[in-house]
Amino acid sequence: MGHPGPQIRGPKRTLRLIGDAFLWTAAIAGLICIALVIAAQIFNVSLIMFKTGSMSPTIPAGSVALMQEISASEVKSGDIITVDRPGDLPVTHRVISVEPIDNGQWRVEMKGDANVQPDPLPYDVVEVRQTMGHLPDLATVIVSLGSPWVLGGMTLGAAGLVTWAFWPRSQRTGTKG
Known part of the structure; x- marks a missing residue:
């Protein structure tokens, strides 16, 4: 029976879980935004x-x-x-x-x-x-989100998440005996 794949342990595993959580959160937030735009059009x-x-x-x-x-x-x-x-x-x-x-x-x-x-x-x-x-x-929160500093930070954060998500991962090969 073959090994199911490399096991990631320690700090790398924690970072990967945090990154995955951020990506899932961003994806769900994006879907909610799309749903809200559609609802706004339908319900005027x-x-x-x-x-x-x-x-x-x-x-x-x-x-x-x-x-x-x-x-x-x-x-x-x-x-x-x-x-x-x-x-x-x-x-x-x-x-x-x-x-x-x-x-x-x-x-x-x-x-x-x-x-x-x-x-x-x-x-x-x-x-x-x-x-x-x-x-x-x-309204104060919404207006502050339009600040160039906030928009720049969100852009850099999104770019970092996308880069991290698609960055090639090293694959360990071998099996435990």
Whole structure:
């Protein structure tokens, strides 16, 4: 009966197990990212980062919210929605009134929870993004991942893992007697 192959022992075995764990983790993270992108397309969801505190304390600055695109006809007073503004950043506030106008459009008045006054003008919309939930302080983490130093470190780490994974290994031959 032949020997099943070389046995790796000691520090080399530990390093190999750690490397394998990192590779499996990276592969699973990649699959999760692909699944999330597909789910986002199928369920029409996206993420939005909050730079200001106009929705505090409900949604503090630095939060990330999960948003789903819906028809404006589904919006109710009290909902937290995001409307796009041509030539400007989108705004996310609480709906204080909604009424149909014409051609499938709805007029929505909104106010930030931390604001004293409602938004100066109503928004005429067909579709909006409704807040499904949020995570405080996640925007800070996401923004920091965009740092050149972090991106460079992740690139070097990934290159090191790929190099390590495909580096030729010496094969010991022989059998134990």
